Amino acid sequence: MDKRANDRDRVTGELQEAESGIVEKRIHLKELQRQRDFSQKKKADLDKQLQAKEAELSAESSQLEAQVRTAYTSGQQERIKLLLNQHDPEAIGRLMTYYRYMSEFRGENINAVNNHIAELTELRQQAAAEENRIAGLARARAAELAELNTAQNKRQDLLATLKAKISEEGSQIERLAAEEQDLARLIAELTSILSDYPITSEEPFSGFKGRLTWPVVGTLLHDFGQPRASDQLKWNGVVLAAPRGREIRSIYHGRVVFADWLAGMGLLVIVDHGEGYMTLYGYNETTLKSAGDWVAPGDVIATVGDSGGQQQSGLYFEIRKGTKPVNPRRWVSKQPKTR
Structure with missing residues:
Protein backbone atom coordinates (compact mmCIF):
# COMPACT_ATOMS: atom_id res chain seq x y z
CA MET A 1 0.00 0.00 0.00
CA GLU A 169 -5.76 1.07 -5.12
CA GLY A 170 -9.49 1.53 -5.30
CA SER A 171 -8.82 4.71 -3.34
CA GLN A 172 -10.36 7.63 -5.20
CA ILE A 173 -12.28 8.54 -2.06
CA GLU A 174 -9.10 8.34 -0.03
CA ARG A 175 -7.29 10.57 -2.49
CA LEU A 176 -10.06 13.17 -2.51
CA ALA A 177 -10.22 13.03 1.28
CA ALA A 178 -6.44 13.51 1.48
CA GLU A 179 -6.61 16.49 -0.88
CA GLU A 180 -9.45 17.96 1.17
CA GLN A 181 -7.37 17.57 4.32
CA ASP A 182 -4.41 19.28 2.63
CA LEU A 183 -6.65 22.22 1.76
CA ALA A 184 -8.12 22.29 5.28
CA ARG A 185 -4.60 22.37 6.77
CA LEU A 186 -3.64 25.21 4.44
CA ILE A 187 -6.75 27.20 5.40
CA ALA A 188 -6.10 26.57 9.11
CA GLU A 189 -2.50 27.76 8.76
CA LEU A 190 -3.56 30.87 6.85
CA THR A 191 -6.31 31.62 9.38
CA SER A 192 -3.79 31.39 12.23
CA ILE A 193 -1.29 33.65 10.45
CA LEU A 194 -3.88 36.19 9.32
CA SER A 195 -5.25 36.61 12.83
CA ASP A 196 -2.18 38.77 13.50
CA TYR A 197 -2.85 40.88 10.39
CA PRO A 198 -6.59 41.62 10.40
CA ILE A 199 -8.28 43.47 7.54
CA THR A 200 -10.53 46.32 8.60
CA SER A 201 -13.05 47.90 6.28
CA GLU A 202 -15.81 50.49 6.48
CA GLU A 203 -17.92 48.08 4.42
CA PRO A 204 -17.27 44.58 5.82
CA PHE A 205 -17.62 41.51 3.61
CA SER A 206 -20.53 40.16 5.67
CA GLY A 207 -22.62 43.19 4.74
CA PHE A 208 -22.64 42.14 1.08
CA LYS A 209 -24.23 38.74 1.51
CA GLY A 210 -26.64 38.22 -1.37
CA ARG A 211 -25.23 41.18 -3.32
CA LEU A 212 -22.01 39.81 -4.80
CA THR A 213 -21.42 38.62 -8.36
CA TRP A 214 -19.86 35.36 -9.55
CA PRO A 215 -16.14 35.58 -10.29
CA VAL A 216 -16.67 34.22 -13.81
CA VAL A 217 -19.55 33.69 -16.22
CA GLY A 218 -20.06 29.96 -16.53
CA THR A 219 -22.42 27.00 -16.28
CA LEU A 220 -22.92 25.17 -13.01
CA LEU A 221 -21.16 21.82 -13.18
CA HIS A 222 -21.04 20.82 -9.49
CA ASP A 223 -23.03 22.45 -6.70
CA PHE A 224 -22.27 23.08 -3.05
CA GLY A 225 -23.24 20.11 -0.89
CA GLN A 226 -23.61 17.65 -3.77
CA PRO A 227 -22.08 14.19 -3.25
CA ARG A 228 -18.56 13.87 -4.54
CA ALA A 229 -17.46 10.37 -5.62
CA SER A 230 -19.64 8.93 -2.83
CA ASP A 231 -21.92 10.03 -0.03
CA GLN A 232 -18.87 10.22 2.23
CA LEU A 233 -17.61 13.41 0.58
CA LYS A 234 -19.47 16.48 -0.59
CA TRP A 235 -18.52 19.53 -2.63
CA ASN A 236 -17.41 22.41 -0.40
CA GLY A 237 -17.82 24.90 -3.23
CA VAL A 238 -19.14 25.09 -6.77
CA VAL A 239 -17.57 24.29 -10.11
CA LEU A 240 -18.48 26.57 -13.00
CA ALA A 241 -17.67 25.28 -16.49
CA ALA A 242 -16.18 28.06 -18.62
CA PRO A 243 -13.85 28.39 -21.64
CA ARG A 244 -10.13 28.21 -21.03
CA GLY A 245 -8.52 31.62 -20.63
CA ARG A 246 -11.67 33.48 -19.54
CA GLU A 247 -10.91 36.13 -16.91
CA ILE A 248 -11.64 35.37 -13.25
CA ARG A 249 -12.38 38.38 -11.06
CA SER A 250 -12.20 38.97 -7.34
CA ILE A 251 -15.68 39.24 -5.85
CA TYR A 252 -14.69 41.79 -3.17
CA HIS A 253 -11.91 43.85 -1.62
CA GLY A 254 -9.18 41.82 -0.01
CA ARG A 255 -5.60 40.62 0.12
CA VAL A 256 -4.22 37.64 -1.79
CA VAL A 257 -2.80 35.22 0.78
CA PHE A 258 -2.06 32.23 -1.48
CA ALA A 259 -1.31 31.85 -5.18
CA ASP A 260 0.29 28.51 -5.99
CA TRP A 261 -0.33 24.93 -7.09
CA LEU A 262 -2.09 22.55 -4.70
CA ALA A 263 -2.93 18.91 -5.33
CA GLY A 264 -6.55 18.55 -6.42
CA MET A 265 -6.94 22.31 -6.82
CA GLY A 266 -4.24 22.97 -9.40
CA LEU A 267 -3.33 26.64 -9.53
CA LEU A 268 -5.22 28.15 -6.60
CA VAL A 269 -5.75 31.75 -5.50
CA ILE A 270 -7.05 32.52 -2.01
CA VAL A 271 -8.20 36.02 -1.05
CA ASP A 272 -8.70 37.15 2.54
CA HIS A 273 -11.61 39.59 2.95
CA GLY A 274 -11.43 40.12 6.70
CA GLU A 275 -13.83 38.95 9.44
CA GLY A 276 -12.46 35.45 8.88
CA TYR A 277 -13.91 35.25 5.36
CA MET A 278 -11.88 33.90 2.44
CA THR A 279 -12.68 33.13 -1.18
CA LEU A 280 -10.94 30.35 -3.09
CA TYR A 281 -10.47 30.20 -6.87
CA GLY A 282 -9.10 26.89 -8.20
CA TYR A 283 -8.33 24.96 -11.42
CA ASN A 284 -6.81 28.11 -12.95
CA GLU A 285 -4.81 28.24 -16.16
CA THR A 286 -2.77 31.21 -14.91
CA THR A 287 -2.62 33.27 -11.73
CA LEU A 288 -2.28 37.01 -12.26
CA LYS A 289 -1.79 38.05 -8.64
CA SER A 290 0.79 37.11 -6.02
CA ALA A 291 0.55 36.59 -2.28
CA GLY A 292 0.43 39.99 -0.60
CA ASP A 293 -1.30 41.79 -3.48
CA TRP A 294 -4.40 43.84 -2.65
CA VAL A 295 -7.43 43.43 -4.89
CA ALA A 296 -10.69 45.29 -5.42
CA PRO A 297 -14.04 43.96 -6.67
CA GLY A 298 -13.75 43.11 -10.36
CA ASP A 299 -9.95 42.91 -10.44
CA VAL A 300 -8.73 40.09 -12.70
CA ILE A 301 -6.83 37.63 -10.53
CA ALA A 302 -6.58 34.51 -12.74
CA THR A 303 -7.80 32.83 -15.91
CA VAL A 304 -9.96 29.73 -16.29
CA GLY A 305 -8.11 26.45 -16.80
CA ASP A 306 -8.10 22.74 -16.03
CA SER A 307 -5.09 22.48 -13.71
CA GLY A 308 -5.04 19.95 -10.91
CA GLY A 309 -5.83 17.13 -13.31
CA GLN A 310 -9.32 18.29 -14.32
CA GLN A 311 -10.96 16.79 -17.39
CA GLN A 312 -12.46 20.06 -18.60
CA SER A 313 -11.84 23.75 -18.08
CA GLY A 314 -13.72 25.54 -15.34
CA LEU A 315 -13.46 27.39 -12.04
CA TYR A 316 -13.68 25.89 -8.59
CA PHE A 317 -15.09 28.62 -6.31
CA GLU A 318 -15.47 28.40 -2.57
CA ILE A 319 -16.22 30.76 0.34
CA ARG A 320 -15.03 30.00 3.85
CA LYS A 321 -15.79 31.52 7.22
CA GLY A 322 -12.71 30.55 9.19
CA THR A 323 -12.17 26.91 8.31
CA LYS A 324 -15.84 26.21 7.53
CA PRO A 325 -17.11 26.23 3.91
CA VAL A 326 -20.31 28.20 3.32
CA ASN A 327 -22.71 28.01 0.38
CA PRO A 328 -21.59 30.53 -2.30
CA ARG A 329 -25.09 30.67 -3.77
CA ARG A 330 -26.32 32.59 -0.71
CA TRP A 331 -23.77 35.33 -1.29
CA VAL A 332 -24.48 36.20 -4.93
CA SER A 333 -27.32 38.20 -6.41
CA LYS A 334 -27.88 35.92 -9.42
CA GLN A 335 -27.77 32.16 -9.73
CA PRO A 336 -25.54 30.55 -12.39
CA LYS A 337 -26.87 28.84 -15.48
CA THR A 338 -27.40 25.12 -15.13
CA ARG A 339 -27.03 22.45 -17.77
Whole structure:
Protein backbone atom coordinates (compact mmCIF):
# COMPACT_ATOMS: atom_id res chain seq x y z
CA MET A 1 0.00 0.00 0.00
CA ASP A 2 2.80 2.42 0.91
CA LYS A 3 4.55 1.77 -2.39
CA ARG A 4 1.35 2.41 -4.34
CA ALA A 5 0.74 5.57 -2.33
CA ASN A 6 4.31 6.72 -2.99
CA ASP A 7 3.90 6.00 -6.71
CA ARG A 8 0.68 7.99 -6.73
CA ASP A 9 2.35 10.91 -4.93
CA ARG A 10 5.25 10.77 -7.39
CA VAL A 11 2.87 10.95 -10.36
CA THR A 12 1.00 13.81 -8.67
CA GLY A 13 4.31 15.66 -8.30
CA GLU A 14 5.08 15.08 -11.96
CA LEU A 15 1.61 16.34 -12.84
CA GLN A 16 2.29 19.53 -10.87
CA GLU A 17 5.56 20.01 -12.73
CA ALA A 18 3.91 19.34 -16.10
CA GLU A 19 1.01 21.73 -15.45
CA SER A 20 3.35 24.43 -14.17
CA GLY A 21 5.37 24.05 -17.38
CA ILE A 22 2.20 24.32 -19.45
CA VAL A 23 1.25 27.51 -17.61
CA GLU A 24 4.65 29.05 -18.38
CA LYS A 25 4.36 28.12 -22.06
CA ARG A 26 0.87 29.61 -22.33
CA ILE A 27 2.05 32.83 -20.70
CA HIS A 28 4.99 32.92 -23.11
CA LEU A 29 2.66 32.29 -26.05
CA LYS A 30 0.45 35.19 -25.00
CA GLU A 31 3.50 37.43 -24.76
CA LEU A 32 4.68 36.33 -28.21
CA GLN A 33 1.21 37.04 -29.61
CA ARG A 34 1.21 40.47 -27.94
CA GLN A 35 4.59 41.28 -29.48
CA ARG A 36 3.44 40.00 -32.86
CA ASP A 37 0.28 42.12 -32.76
CA PHE A 38 2.39 45.17 -31.84
CA SER A 39 4.85 44.49 -34.68
CA GLN A 40 2.06 43.99 -37.21
CA LYS A 41 0.48 47.29 -36.16
CA LYS A 42 3.85 49.02 -36.41
CA LYS A 43 4.42 47.48 -39.85
CA ALA A 44 0.98 48.71 -40.99
CA ASP A 45 1.83 52.23 -39.75
CA LEU A 46 5.16 52.11 -41.59
CA ASP A 47 3.41 51.00 -44.79
CA LYS A 48 1.06 53.98 -44.52
CA GLN A 49 4.00 56.33 -44.03
CA LEU A 50 5.71 54.76 -47.03
CA GLN A 51 2.66 55.35 -49.21
CA ALA A 52 2.42 58.97 -48.07
CA LYS A 53 6.14 59.61 -48.63
CA GLU A 54 6.02 57.95 -52.06
CA ALA A 55 3.12 60.22 -53.02
CA GLU A 56 5.05 63.29 -51.83
CA LEU A 57 8.15 62.15 -53.72
CA SER A 58 6.10 61.62 -56.87
CA ALA A 59 4.64 65.15 -56.60
CA GLU A 60 8.05 66.72 -55.92
CA SER A 61 9.64 64.77 -58.77
CA SER A 62 6.91 65.82 -61.21
CA GLN A 63 7.34 69.46 -60.21
CA LEU A 64 11.11 69.27 -60.56
CA GLU A 65 10.79 67.47 -63.89
CA ALA A 66 8.57 70.27 -65.21
CA GLN A 67 11.07 72.92 -64.05
CA VAL A 68 14.00 71.11 -65.64
CA ARG A 69 12.07 70.68 -68.90
CA THR A 70 11.18 74.39 -68.94
CA ALA A 71 14.76 75.41 -68.22
CA TYR A 72 16.05 73.09 -70.94
CA THR A 73 13.47 74.31 -73.49
CA SER A 74 14.15 77.99 -72.91
CA GLY A 75 17.90 77.45 -72.54
CA GLN A 76 20.47 79.81 -71.07
CA GLN A 77 20.55 81.93 -74.28
CA GLU A 78 16.92 82.92 -73.70
CA ARG A 79 17.89 84.61 -70.45
CA ILE A 80 20.73 86.54 -72.15
CA LYS A 81 18.44 87.64 -75.00
CA LEU A 82 15.81 88.87 -72.59
CA LEU A 83 18.41 90.86 -70.66
CA LEU A 84 19.94 92.43 -73.81
CA ASN A 85 16.53 93.43 -75.17
CA GLN A 86 15.59 95.28 -71.96
CA HIS A 87 16.47 98.98 -71.89
CA ASP A 88 14.82 99.68 -68.55
CA PRO A 89 17.26 99.04 -65.63
CA GLU A 90 14.33 98.36 -63.27
CA ALA A 91 12.93 95.76 -65.65
CA ILE A 92 16.35 94.14 -65.86
CA GLY A 93 16.54 94.07 -62.06
CA ARG A 94 13.12 92.46 -61.83
CA LEU A 95 14.10 89.81 -64.39
CA MET A 96 17.31 89.04 -62.55
CA THR A 97 15.37 88.67 -59.29
CA TYR A 98 12.85 86.40 -61.00
CA TYR A 99 15.55 84.14 -62.39
CA ARG A 100 17.29 84.02 -59.00
CA TYR A 101 14.03 83.01 -57.30
CA MET A 102 13.41 80.36 -59.94
CA SER A 103 16.92 78.98 -59.45
CA GLU A 104 16.52 78.91 -55.67
CA PHE A 105 13.10 77.28 -55.96
CA ARG A 106 14.49 74.63 -58.25
CA GLY A 107 17.31 74.01 -55.75
CA GLU A 108 14.79 73.67 -52.91
CA ASN A 109 12.84 71.13 -54.95
CA ILE A 110 16.01 69.12 -55.57
CA ASN A 111 16.75 69.14 -51.82
CA ALA A 112 13.15 68.11 -51.04
CA VAL A 113 13.38 65.20 -53.49
CA ASN A 114 16.67 64.07 -51.98
CA ASN A 115 15.22 64.30 -48.47
CA HIS A 116 12.19 62.27 -49.45
CA ILE A 117 14.41 59.61 -51.04
CA ALA A 118 16.44 59.39 -47.80
CA GLU A 119 13.25 59.17 -45.71
CA LEU A 120 11.85 56.46 -47.98
CA THR A 121 15.08 54.47 -47.69
CA GLU A 122 14.91 54.68 -43.88
CA LEU A 123 11.22 53.70 -43.83
CA ARG A 124 11.84 50.75 -46.14
CA GLN A 125 14.65 49.56 -43.89
CA GLN A 126 12.40 49.86 -40.81
CA ALA A 127 9.56 48.02 -42.58
CA ALA A 128 11.93 45.22 -43.65
CA ALA A 129 13.29 44.92 -40.09
CA GLU A 130 9.76 44.75 -38.68
CA GLU A 131 8.79 42.14 -41.25
CA ASN A 132 11.80 40.05 -40.21
CA ARG A 133 10.79 40.47 -36.57
CA ILE A 134 7.25 39.27 -37.35
CA ALA A 135 8.64 36.24 -39.16
CA GLY A 136 10.89 35.48 -36.19
CA LEU A 137 7.99 35.78 -33.76
CA ALA A 138 5.93 33.47 -35.96
CA ARG A 139 8.71 30.86 -35.88
CA ALA A 140 9.08 31.22 -32.09
CA ARG A 141 5.32 30.86 -31.66
CA ALA A 142 5.26 27.72 -33.81
CA ALA A 143 8.08 26.20 -31.75
CA GLU A 144 6.34 27.13 -28.50
CA LEU A 145 3.09 25.60 -29.74
CA ALA A 146 4.91 22.38 -30.56
CA GLU A 147 6.42 22.30 -27.06
CA LEU A 148 3.01 23.07 -25.55
CA ASN A 149 1.48 20.19 -27.50
CA THR A 150 4.20 17.86 -26.20
CA ALA A 151 3.65 19.07 -22.64
CA GLN A 152 -0.11 18.59 -22.94
CA ASN A 153 0.39 15.05 -24.24
CA LYS A 154 2.65 14.35 -21.28
CA ARG A 155 -0.02 15.73 -18.96
CA GLN A 156 -2.61 13.40 -20.49
CA ASP A 157 -0.26 10.45 -20.02
CA LEU A 158 0.29 11.43 -16.37
CA LEU A 159 -3.47 11.75 -15.83
CA ALA A 160 -4.00 8.29 -17.30
CA THR A 161 -1.22 6.90 -15.08
CA LEU A 162 -2.70 8.61 -12.02
CA LYS A 163 -6.14 7.28 -12.83
CA ALA A 164 -4.70 3.78 -13.20
CA LYS A 165 -2.90 4.08 -9.86
CA ILE A 166 -6.12 5.16 -8.18
CA SER A 167 -8.02 2.35 -9.86
CA GLU A 168 -5.44 -0.17 -8.66
CA GLU A 169 -5.76 1.07 -5.12
CA GLY A 170 -9.49 1.53 -5.30
CA SER A 171 -8.82 4.71 -3.34
CA GLN A 172 -10.36 7.63 -5.20
CA ILE A 173 -12.28 8.54 -2.06
CA GLU A 174 -9.10 8.34 -0.03
CA ARG A 175 -7.29 10.57 -2.49
CA LEU A 176 -10.06 13.17 -2.51
CA ALA A 177 -10.22 13.03 1.28
CA ALA A 178 -6.44 13.51 1.48
CA GLU A 179 -6.61 16.49 -0.88
CA GLU A 180 -9.45 17.96 1.17
CA GLN A 181 -7.37 17.57 4.32
CA ASP A 182 -4.41 19.28 2.63
CA LEU A 183 -6.65 22.22 1.76
CA ALA A 184 -8.12 22.29 5.28
CA ARG A 185 -4.60 22.37 6.77
CA LEU A 186 -3.64 25.21 4.44
CA ILE A 187 -6.75 27.20 5.40
CA ALA A 188 -6.10 26.57 9.11
CA GLU A 189 -2.50 27.76 8.76
CA LEU A 190 -3.56 30.87 6.85
CA THR A 191 -6.31 31.62 9.38
CA SER A 192 -3.79 31.39 12.23
CA ILE A 193 -1.29 33.65 10.45
CA LEU A 194 -3.88 36.19 9.32
CA SER A 195 -5.25 36.61 12.83
CA ASP A 196 -2.18 38.77 13.50
CA TYR A 197 -2.85 40.88 10.39
CA PRO A 198 -6.59 41.62 10.40
CA ILE A 199 -8.28 43.47 7.54
CA THR A 200 -10.53 46.32 8.60
CA SER A 201 -13.05 47.90 6.28
CA GLU A 202 -15.81 50.49 6.48
CA GLU A 203 -17.92 48.08 4.42
CA PRO A 204 -17.27 44.58 5.82
CA PHE A 205 -17.62 41.51 3.61
CA SER A 206 -20.53 40.16 5.67
CA GLY A 207 -22.62 43.19 4.74
CA PHE A 208 -22.64 42.14 1.08
CA LYS A 209 -24.23 38.74 1.51
CA GLY A 210 -26.64 38.22 -1.37
CA ARG A 211 -25.23 41.18 -3.32
CA LEU A 212 -22.01 39.81 -4.80
CA THR A 213 -21.42 38.62 -8.36
CA TRP A 214 -19.86 35.36 -9.55
CA PRO A 215 -16.14 35.58 -10.29
CA VAL A 216 -16.67 34.22 -13.81
CA VAL A 217 -19.55 33.69 -16.22
CA GLY A 218 -20.06 29.96 -16.53
CA THR A 219 -22.42 27.00 -16.28
CA LEU A 220 -22.92 25.17 -13.01
CA LEU A 221 -21.16 21.82 -13.18
CA HIS A 222 -21.04 20.82 -9.49
CA ASP A 223 -23.03 22.45 -6.70
CA PHE A 224 -22.27 23.08 -3.05
CA GLY A 225 -23.24 20.11 -0.89
CA GLN A 226 -23.61 17.65 -3.77
CA PRO A 227 -22.08 14.19 -3.25
CA ARG A 228 -18.56 13.87 -4.54
CA ALA A 229 -17.46 10.37 -5.62
CA SER A 230 -19.64 8.93 -2.83
CA ASP A 231 -21.92 10.03 -0.03
CA GLN A 232 -18.87 10.22 2.23
CA LEU A 233 -17.61 13.41 0.58
CA LYS A 234 -19.47 16.48 -0.59
CA TRP A 235 -18.52 19.53 -2.63
CA ASN A 236 -17.41 22.41 -0.40
CA GLY A 237 -17.82 24.90 -3.23
CA VAL A 238 -19.14 25.09 -6.77
CA VAL A 239 -17.57 24.29 -10.11
CA LEU A 240 -18.48 26.57 -13.00
CA ALA A 241 -17.67 25.28 -16.49
CA ALA A 242 -16.18 28.06 -18.62
CA PRO A 243 -13.85 28.39 -21.64
CA ARG A 244 -10.13 28.21 -21.03
CA GLY A 245 -8.52 31.62 -20.63
CA ARG A 246 -11.67 33.48 -19.54
CA GLU A 247 -10.91 36.13 -16.91
CA ILE A 248 -11.64 35.37 -13.25
CA ARG A 249 -12.38 38.38 -11.06
CA SER A 250 -12.20 38.97 -7.34
CA ILE A 251 -15.68 39.24 -5.85
CA TYR A 252 -14.69 41.79 -3.17
CA HIS A 253 -11.91 43.85 -1.62
CA GLY A 254 -9.18 41.82 -0.01
CA ARG A 255 -5.60 40.62 0.12
CA VAL A 256 -4.22 37.64 -1.79
CA VAL A 257 -2.80 35.22 0.78
CA PHE A 258 -2.06 32.23 -1.48
CA ALA A 259 -1.31 31.85 -5.18
CA ASP A 260 0.29 28.51 -5.99
CA TRP A 261 -0.33 24.93 -7.09
CA LEU A 262 -2.09 22.55 -4.70
CA ALA A 263 -2.93 18.91 -5.33
CA GLY A 264 -6.55 18.55 -6.42
CA MET A 265 -6.94 22.31 -6.82
CA GLY A 266 -4.24 22.97 -9.40
CA LEU A 267 -3.33 26.64 -9.53
CA LEU A 268 -5.22 28.15 -6.60
CA VAL A 269 -5.75 31.75 -5.50
CA ILE A 270 -7.05 32.52 -2.01
CA VAL A 271 -8.20 36.02 -1.05
CA ASP A 272 -8.70 37.15 2.54
CA HIS A 273 -11.61 39.59 2.95
CA GLY A 274 -11.43 40.12 6.70
CA GLU A 275 -13.83 38.95 9.44
CA GLY A 276 -12.46 35.45 8.88
CA TYR A 277 -13.91 35.25 5.36
CA MET A 278 -11.88 33.90 2.44
CA THR A 279 -12.68 33.13 -1.18
CA LEU A 280 -10.94 30.35 -3.09
CA TYR A 281 -10.47 30.20 -6.87
CA GLY A 282 -9.10 26.89 -8.20
CA TYR A 283 -8.33 24.96 -11.42
CA ASN A 284 -6.81 28.11 -12.95
CA GLU A 285 -4.81 28.24 -16.16
CA THR A 286 -2.77 31.21 -14.91
CA THR A 287 -2.62 33.27 -11.73
CA LEU A 288 -2.28 37.01 -12.26
CA LYS A 289 -1.79 38.05 -8.64
CA SER A 290 0.79 37.11 -6.02
CA ALA A 291 0.55 36.59 -2.28
CA GLY A 292 0.43 39.99 -0.60
CA ASP A 293 -1.30 41.79 -3.48
CA TRP A 294 -4.40 43.84 -2.65
CA VAL A 295 -7.43 43.43 -4.89
CA ALA A 296 -10.69 45.29 -5.42
CA PRO A 297 -14.04 43.96 -6.67
CA GLY A 298 -13.75 43.11 -10.36
CA ASP A 299 -9.95 42.91 -10.44
CA VAL A 300 -8.73 40.09 -12.70
CA ILE A 301 -6.83 37.63 -10.53
CA ALA A 302 -6.58 34.51 -12.74
CA THR A 303 -7.80 32.83 -15.91
CA VAL A 304 -9.96 29.73 -16.29
CA GLY A 305 -8.11 26.45 -16.80
CA ASP A 306 -8.10 22.74 -16.03
CA SER A 307 -5.09 22.48 -13.71
CA GLY A 308 -5.04 19.95 -10.91
CA GLY A 309 -5.83 17.13 -13.31
CA GLN A 310 -9.32 18.29 -14.32
CA GLN A 311 -10.96 16.79 -17.39
CA GLN A 312 -12.46 20.06 -18.60
CA SER A 313 -11.84 23.75 -18.08
CA GLY A 314 -13.72 25.54 -15.34
CA LEU A 315 -13.46 27.39 -12.04
CA TYR A 316 -13.68 25.89 -8.59
CA PHE A 317 -15.09 28.62 -6.31
CA GLU A 318 -15.47 28.40 -2.57
CA ILE A 319 -16.22 30.76 0.34
CA ARG A 320 -15.03 30.00 3.85
CA LYS A 321 -15.79 31.52 7.22
CA GLY A 322 -12.71 30.55 9.19
CA THR A 323 -12.17 26.91 8.31
CA LYS A 324 -15.84 26.21 7.53
CA PRO A 325 -17.11 26.23 3.91
CA VAL A 326 -20.31 28.20 3.32
CA ASN A 327 -22.71 28.01 0.38
CA PRO A 328 -21.59 30.53 -2.30
CA ARG A 329 -25.09 30.67 -3.77
CA ARG A 330 -26.32 32.59 -0.71
CA TRP A 331 -23.77 35.33 -1.29
CA VAL A 332 -24.48 36.20 -4.93
CA SER A 333 -27.32 38.20 -6.41
CA LYS A 334 -27.88 35.92 -9.42
CA GLN A 335 -27.77 32.16 -9.73
CA PRO A 336 -25.54 30.55 -12.39
CA LYS A 337 -26.87 28.84 -15.48
CA THR A 338 -27.40 25.12 -15.13
CA ARG A 339 -27.03 22.45 -17.77
